[in-house]
Amino acid sequence: xxxxxxxxxxxxxxxxxxxxxxxxxxxxxxxxxxxxxxxxxxxxxxxxxxxxxxxxxxxxxxxxxxxxxxxxxxxxxxxxxxxxxxxxxxxxxxxxxxxxxxxxxxxxxxxxxxxxxxxxxxxxxxxxxxxxxxxxxxxxxxxxxxxxxxxxxxxxxxxxxxxxxxxxxxxxxxxxxxxxxxxxxxxxxxxxxxxxxxxxxxxxxxxxxxxxxxxxxxxxxxxxxxxxxxxxxxxxxxxxxxxxxxxxxxxxxxxxxxxxxxxxxxxxxxxxxxxxxxxxxxxxxxxxxxxxxxxxxxxxxxxxxxxxxxxxxxxxxxxxxxxxxxxxxxxxxxxxxxxxxxxxxxxxxxxxxxxxxxxxxxxxxxxxxxxxxxxxxxxxxxxxxxxxxxxxxxxxxxxxxxxxxxxxxxxxxxxxxxxxxxxxxxxxxxxxxxxxxxxxxxxxxxxxxxxxxxxxxxxxxxxxxxxxxxxxxxxxxxxxxxxxxxxxxxxxxxxxxxxxxxxxxxxxxxxx
Numbered sequence: 218x219x220x221x222x223x224x225x226x227x228x229x230x231x232x233x234x235x236x237x238x239x240x241x242x243x244x245x246x247x248x249x250x251x252x253x254x255x256x257x258x259x260x261x262x263x264x265x266x267x268x269x270x271x272x273x274x275x276x277x278x279x280x281x282x283x284x285x286x287x288x289x290x291x292x293x294x295x296x297x298x299x300x301x302x303x304x305x306x307x308x309x310x311x312x313x314x315x316x317x318x319x320x321x322x323x324x325x326x327x328x329x330x331x332x333x334x335x336x337x338x339x340x341x342x343x344x345x346x347x348x349x350x351x352x353x354x355x356x357x358x359x360x361x362x363x364x365x366x367x368x369x370x371x372x373x374x375x376x377x378x379x380x381x382x383x384x385x386x387x388x389x390x391x392x393x394x395x396x397x398x399x400x401x402x403x404x405x406x407x408x409x410x411x412x413x414x415x416x417x418x419x420x421x422x423x424x425x426x427x428x429x430x431x432x433x434x435x436x437x438x439x440x441x442x443x444x445x446x447x448x449x450x451x452x453x454x455x456x457x458x459x460x461x462x463x464x465x466x467x468x469x470x471x472x473x474x475x476x477x478x479x480x481x482x483x484x485x486x487x488x489x490x491x492x493x494x495x496x497x498x499x500x501x502x503x504x505x506x507x508x509x510x511x512x513x514x515x516x517x518x519x520x521x522x523x524x525x526x527x528x529x530x531x532x533x534x535x536x537x538x539x540x541x542x543x544x545x546x547x548x549x550x551x552x553x554x555x556x557x558x559x560x561x562x563x564x565x566x567x568x569x570x571x572x573x574x575x576x577x578x579x580x581x582x583x584x585x586x587x588x589x590x591x592x593x594x595x596x597x598x599x600x601x602x603x604x605x606x607x608x609x610x611x612x613x614x615x616x617x618x619x620x621x622x623x624x625x626x627x628x629x630x631x632x633x634x635x636x637x638x639x640x641x642x643x644x645x646x647x648x649x650x651x652x653x654x655x656x657x658x659x660x661x662x663x664x665x666x667x668x669x670x671x672x673x674x675x676x677x678x679x680x681x682x683x684x685x686x687x688x689x690x691x692x693x694x695x696x697x698x699x700x701x702x703x704x705x706x707x708x709x710x711x712x713x714x715x716x717x718x719x720x721x722x723x724x725x726x727x728x729x
Contacts, residue, residue, distance in 0.1 A: 241545060244465075244505050244641045245632075249682050253652040254326070260654050268308030305677075309654075310497055314340040316661040316673060322349045323367045325357040327693035331670060352670035353698050355688045360533040361616045361646050362693030363564030363604045364490050370564065370603040377599030385592045390581075393592035401598050404605050409539060410549045413578075414571035417586045418593045420528060420558030421447045423568030426586035428495075428524075430579070431554065435490040439470060439521075441507070443500050448526060452495070464503070467511045472492070474519040492521040492713055498530030499539040502679065502687070504640020504648045505528075507558050509541050513551045513653050516588040524554040532562025533645050538617045545645070565600040568591050578648055616692040620645060623690045623699060630703050635716035635723030639685070647688040649706075649715075653677075657684045662714070667705040 274280035292559075316338065323330040330349040336342065363370050377397065387393030398416065406414040417423045428451030432438055438452050438459040452459045463469040474491060474492070480623040481488045486509025494516055496507040507525065516523045527540040540557065542549045549555070555571040555689050570580055581587055605614045626643050637650040651657045664686075675684035688702075707726040710716055716723040 222412040222669040226373050241643070242506065242508055242641070244639075246505075246639055247637045247650075247718060248329065248501075249650075249652065250719060253717055254682050257652045257654070257684075258386070261676070261681065264309050264654065268304060271308055272304070277453060281524055284325060292473075311340050313654075313658045316658055319670075325354060325359055325364050327354055327359070327362065327691055327695070327698060329354045329357075329670070337382075349594070350664060350665065352668050353694075353702060354670050354691075355702060356670055356672040357691075358529070358561035358689055359564060359691045359693060360529075360620055360689070361538070361564075361604070361608075362564045362691050363562070363600070365564070367460070367678040369607065370600050373599040373603040374596040377595035381595035383596070384594050385594065388587070388589060389592045390588050395592070395595070397595055397598045398592060401602055401605075402569075404602060406571060406674070408605055408609070409542075409555060409571050411555065411571045411573070413574040413576075414569050415577050415580055415584075415587065416559075416567055416569045416593060416598075417584075418567050418597075419586075419592055420560050420566070420568035422586045422590065423556060423558065423570065424448050424526060425450045425454065425554070425588075427570055427584050428452055430583040430585075431524075431576070432491065432493055435482075436493065437489040437491075438493045438495055439473055440475075440495045441465070441497065441500075443503055443505075444495060445495060445501070445526065445528070448495055448497075457493075458489075462478075464500075465505060465508055467508055467515065470512075471515055471519075474515060478519055492519065493524055494521050495524045496526070498525055498527040499534065499644050499646060500640075501529050501646055502648065502674070502685075504638075504646040504687075506534075506544070506644060507541060508546060509545045516553075517551075522553040523551070525552050525556065527555060527557040528568075529561055529646060532558035532608065532617075533620060534643070536617065536664065538562070539611065551648075559597075559601045563601050564595050565604070565606045567601070607714075620690060623692065625697075626690065627690055627699050627703070630729065631706070632718075632721055633724060633729050634703075634705075634726060635718045635721050636710060637717045645690045647690060648685045649688065650717060651684050651686055651715060652682065652717070656663040656715065657686075659713055660686060660709055660715070663709045664705055667708070669702050669705045681728060 221227045269282060320332040321329055322332045328351065330351055333346045333348040333350050334343040335346060357364065365371055381395060381397065385393040385395055389398065401416055402414045406412065424447035428448065432455040434456040436457040438447065440452060440455050440459055440461050441464055442461040443464045462473050477489060477492055480486060491568055494512060496512060499506055512523055525541065531540040532538045534540050537543050542552060553572060554576065556568065558563040558568040570577065621643065624643060627645050628638060628642055631647065631649060639648040639650065640646065651660055651673065657675045661671060664671050671686050671688065673686045679685060703726055
């Protein structure tokens with residue numbers, strides 16, 4: 218499979234032949250079983266049917282609870298929400314709102330505390346009991362375990378607060394640049410092996426406000442269909458034309474690159490000023506990894522620019538924690554724009570753009586995120602600086618190896634038990650498919666009852682037939698924590714019948 222350009226269908230066939238492939242790009246996306254698809258559609262149909270019945274009862278004044286009705290609509294204003302969005306909220310989402318948006322009451326480490334809350338009106342409102350629920354955390358992006366209240370990172374953050382206070386009270390382009398910003402940017406550039414870097418206070422804005430600084434009208438952006446909404450918003454704001462290509466499908470991408478070169482702009486047929494390929498390193502919903510060697514080959518062949526979002530891969534991938542470039546051991550200069558965030562592996566906040574000095578100088582002048590946003594606070598920056606230094610030490614190497622070991626162990630056990638698991642076997646994001654809306658809700662609640670906190674995701678955040686639980690592995694997870702989670706998954710998966718895989722034998726954990 219090495220070096221091959223293939224579609225999702227071809228990938229399914231190849232992986233089915235060799236599930237133990239050692240290729241760095243080996244990924245698995247098993248098709249939805251027919252019976253699960255039928256039951257999922259039926260489940261949503263029943264929810265809609267009862268929703269319409271409840272709406273009829275409300276309109277007839279039999280049901281007094283009015284639900285999520287936009288009050289501005291009756292005043293003659295344009296409704297804030299589409300009618301189906303309000304329908305979905307009051308009749309489907311609210312019924313299961315207790316499994317979402319749970320507030321936490323501690324550091325989001327491997328073990329944390331959830332704030333206990335109760336509802337007396339079927340999740341319309343909540344009251345807090347004052348108690349907490351202790352659980353193993355499989356929902357936070359704390360990949361390297363740096364989200365700690367003790368240790369070197371915490372100490373450096375506290376010292377930064379004492380030395381520089383909370384805020385600089387200014388933007389980077391005015392009087393908001395402190396010496397710790399310069400230190401972070403230099404340290405980050407050295408860590409990534411690039412000429413220069415620039416940091417921002419918000420990871421989402423790093424994409425949304427910097428893409429418009431480098432792409433504009435007359436440019437073309439080719440975006441992976443699974444890209445994050447921050448990238449999508451950035452593309453829309455930029456004014457550039459944009460098209461999507463099938464997820465990780467290099468044949469589809471090359472076809473669109475070829476058409477863009479041959480035909481140019483669809484209305485004028487003039488050549489595009491610039492062509493950008495925009496991808497993510499690790500896709501947070503799919504657990505898949507971009508095909509960087511093939512992307513570099515295509516971008517060189519068609520003289521395009523490559524923009525890679527490493528929000529979920531920087532720190533978490535590669536033997537040195539330097540992301541997908543490190544993972545594939547390719548030349549960092551072959552990626553034109555490196556973007557990443559500090560909110561995951563570094564246990565902090567903010568984001569960065571890295572690359573050639575000419576690119577970074579251009580962004581410093583033209584980026585709204587640099588011109589108008591308040592600069593990063595000292596404790597936030599000191600947390601990042603401390604974690605970057607630790608990454609280059611034996612302690613950092615230990616954490617990187619521990620994360621990789623946890624990832625392989627956890628994912629392998631799930632697959633061997635017969636669950637459908639998406640993505641690359643080295644990805645710290647491990648999505649397990651649940652499909653039916655009722656099972657999404659029950660799985661979340663049953664896992665918490667067993668002391669395991671997980672994030673479940675369904676429609677409209679995913680496709681209708683791809684509701685899932687998304688496990689986020691951390692170097693802070695111990696083997697007993699992983700085994701406790703696997704035991705709970707095994708038990709709940711048996712009770713509510715979640716072993717959907719037709720490729721792998723269905724086995725209990727005790728039999729492995």
